[in-house]
Amino acid sequence: MKRHLWTIALLAGLTFASQAVAQSKIVHDAEYYILEAQNGKKWEAEDKGIAARLKELRQKHGTPPNIVHIMWDDTAYGDVGIPAIQKVRGLNTPHLNRMAREGILFSRMYTEVGCTPSRAAIMTGRHPVRNSMFNIGMLRESHGLRASEVTLAEVLSKAGYATAFHGKWHLGDIEESYPHKQGFDEAFFTGYNQILSLHTRLAEGANASVGLIEDMLPEDPYKLDDTFITKGWVQVAEGTKNGPTRQWGDNSHDNYLKIDPEAQKRTLDFIERNAKTGKPFFVASWPNLTSFIPNPKKTSQSRSILQDGLESNIDPFVGKVMAKLKELGVAENTLLVCMADNGPMSHNPPPGLGMAETIFRGGKGDFLEGGVRVPAQAWWPGVIEEGQLVGDIIHETDLYTTFASLAGVTKEIPTDRVIDGIDQTALFLNGDTHSRRDYVFVYAGPNLGASVKGNYKRHWMTSDSVGEGSGIAAAFYFLPADPREKTPMLVNLIHLKSPFNRMRVRHELWKKKYPDLPERHGVPWTGIENATPKVEALSRPSVNLKDLPFDPLEYIEHLDGLPFDPTLDPDFGQ
């Protein structure tokens, strides 16, 4: 079998064994080298102009550019930034729309399919399949981002950046995954997602018909197991680089509602502090967007939680950030990127959530365009030209490499692993048609769901499970004519079979040299200074170990050895 694969590799025109990738260079995915071989000279010439421009900016401002990255959940392409779609959807985000008008609106920003993988991708510059960060973390997930991953904070710190994380981290509940253990100077973070907002006694009324937490229900007279449902967790925590970790407030819904205001206050304060001292800064400010408990007041025209979140939370915050950057005189030395982390939760939204498909089929959890093609925009007054609509493919991992490049610390990116992110500085600075990527591998959990190459897309699995599917497991689509991926063209596009196969073989053979890592497991919520008894209990076996014929901690360590099937895994796609 192995020999067979190498034969295919030779047919694909590459011999991986002899491919000399200098260890001082970033190791990209195999596909990139196919592009570099054809466009490298042009890019080299373009890079000279870019280097000169960045040098000039640095001389002007004294530091490399500040970077503000704002990301929120589950929004369809066009639900922000495109007024003619907002009119249909009853949405209105004037600050984000102005930001788009004053900068770049991307029409092909690709993310991963869910919150945890999407966040991991930006933080590590790698598809989450490479470090098994594809599971959406839920209460007592007992896993997280491993220490050996090199985050954007760690890379930018090497360039002297002050770094902060504020908001929804969702990259694990094990201690090594906390953002201030992953390179951030300061962190204020949630380990899980917004479902936390339902897991509180104060949510009782709203949960009456949902009943997510046993604790809120009448006592079950048949109950034999008191350990099955998790009772202790940390809603939000804070810490400074490699220092102690403290829970912030309690697990109440009241406290949940304070998270975003506090995170945003800290972001604005962080920007102000560093702008005043002249230290370059990087802040990832990822709001919770919303609580799952609907606001009973008539705050939104479209009567949706999504609208409440976008209009009364995200949009004013983006407006404040832009105003603050201008007020502090650092707007012309700051790149602001705003985006969603994945497509809308369109399959089984809670009533009143307001998330729906717009142009693309599918949503969160899907390898369809609707799952991974998100609203995204960039703003950098005086540097990024106004009013650009950019049709190039860009993947969120590219932000990792691009931010490092803008900071001048590309060399700090680890070279012992595949970095999927490509340096897209040229796209940000020179605009439309200047992308260095024409492909995306779209993973659904650990499985390759689809490959995108230019305007073509191949599905490797059937999309029937997400409705309206073709029932064909390997189908070819031409996206401009069929953005909803409804009509596979097996006859018209069958000439793409071998090219897509070659692309996949290259991608998978490269993994022989740079293998994917298993999930990193551990005991959740250790190292919390002010841990409640329920949180402390998470570190101890919930039954007397001597009563068991096995060690539950050992069992946790081996969870990743289980066969994984996304259709069986209740975490996947939620």
Added chain:
Amino acid sequence: MKRHLWTIALLAGLTFASQAVAQSKIVHDAEYYILEAQNGKKWEAEDKGIAARLKELRQKHGTPPNIVHIMWDDTAYGDVGIPAIQKVRGLNTPHLNRMAREGILFSRMYTEVGCTPSRAAIMTGRHPVRNSMFNIGMLRESHGLRASEVTLAEVLSKAGYATAFHGKWHLGDIEESYPHKQGFDEAFFTGYNQILSLHTRLAEGANASVGLIEDMLPEDPYKLDDTFITKGWVQVAEGTKNGPTRQWGDNSHDNYLKIDPEAQKRTLDFIERNAKTGKPFFVASWPNLTSFIPNPKKTSQSRSILQDGLESNIDPFVGKVMAKLKELGVAENTLLVCMADNGPMSHNPPPGLGMAETIFRGGKGDFLEGGVRVPAQAWWPGVIEEGQLVGDIIHETDLYTTFASLAGVTKEIPTDRVIDGIDQTALFLNGDTHSRRDYVFVYAGPNLGASVKGNYKRHWMTSDSVGEGSGIAAAFYFLPADPREKTPMLVNLIHLKSPFNRMRVRHELWKKKYPDLPERHGVPWTGIENATPKVEALSRPSVNLKDLPFDPLEYIEHLDGLPFDPTLDPDFGQ
């Protein structure tokens, strides 16, 4: 039963018998009077300002405004006018986009579900169910717009307008339906649709795998009936008001390709002629958009016939019209409206057509938003304010009444029938939130498919047949949160049941007083001066009548007596 309906009417708060509608006033649909009762005073005040404004414009220009209406086929909301959607679809229409930026982009222009009904609606100001113009005319349709309908051309002629029709008429093949018999001073028109482009010997190559016309296939050795397939028709004809009719060119594909260039040349010439003599003018210029025979040359990025049609035909034409109006100095006295006639042919498009759903579900033939919510824009430099995005509901029948109002001849609109079109001059002049309509009845053929009221929509039939449906035949939707009409909210919106029922009862009771008319049938293509023998043969029985036990002409006359089922009628939705 009748008594039962009247009881409901009383419950609905209206007694139709005693409702005194002065015969000198337009008879609107019942629903309008509910709105007028609540908003009439506000509208009256607004109308004074509008009248003053129109008077002032008339004094300035010496004539009421010219009106240019350009309409083409089967385009989804956003495929023109919205660059961020075009980027996704690989489309680019710079002139139409500029026109939208310089005027109004409507986000809720509703049409009828198909070409013939949509065209009939604009020409008569009436839902085509009222005169049975809901069938999509195909070869030897043997029916058409009846003489007693009062078209926009007839109304505007009363105000001294020069009137012209150029392009795809598609309102019948019987003599009384020809546009120059329906009030147009000059006409250059096709009686059928673009499928004509396939019905030619020159299309032989492209049709090899389609085989639409028996004439192109090898002789069928089992054939017994030589009359079943139509062999003669008129591809395109011309005439002047109530004068003779002549076929223009032949039925070849070469001649088909000359139709749009000739129609557009005549439109530009008509504009120039009348602008120079200072006569107010109205032209409906409705291009064929495209031939179904794909252009083998690489003319479009998205490799689609739709793109070829929009980018190389419609868009440059709109650019030329705007330039011509400016060049002639009449732009500030001309209202230009550009729109599609219905949603995309998304269900079973020919390969390479490129028509696809964007935001809305469904397409041509459906009562879903995708079938009837189309791109539409208005431009009138100096009068319509620039850069408006209008979220109001407007229906294409409103153009009839609005154009009459702008011309000052509302009194020429017949008052012996229901006119569904509402005067929307306020919307065109005062913009967003100034519509006088919050409802649409969406007919699929002769059946009421759905009712729209503000942001709410009720389906009266199941939409399962168009895929991805709910399977619920009477379902309520909240459109901003669910633009694709995927999740009927029977629990959340059940309070809409009675209001929607009342609205429908009012609408149907009004029909007791103003009944729908049957289809108007006749012998096709009579009165053609230069008729070919094949066309002449259409007027004669194809077999010896004495050999039959019935009269085939009498049979045609009684076609409308047949029970109509859109799922059985092969014409419907094509």
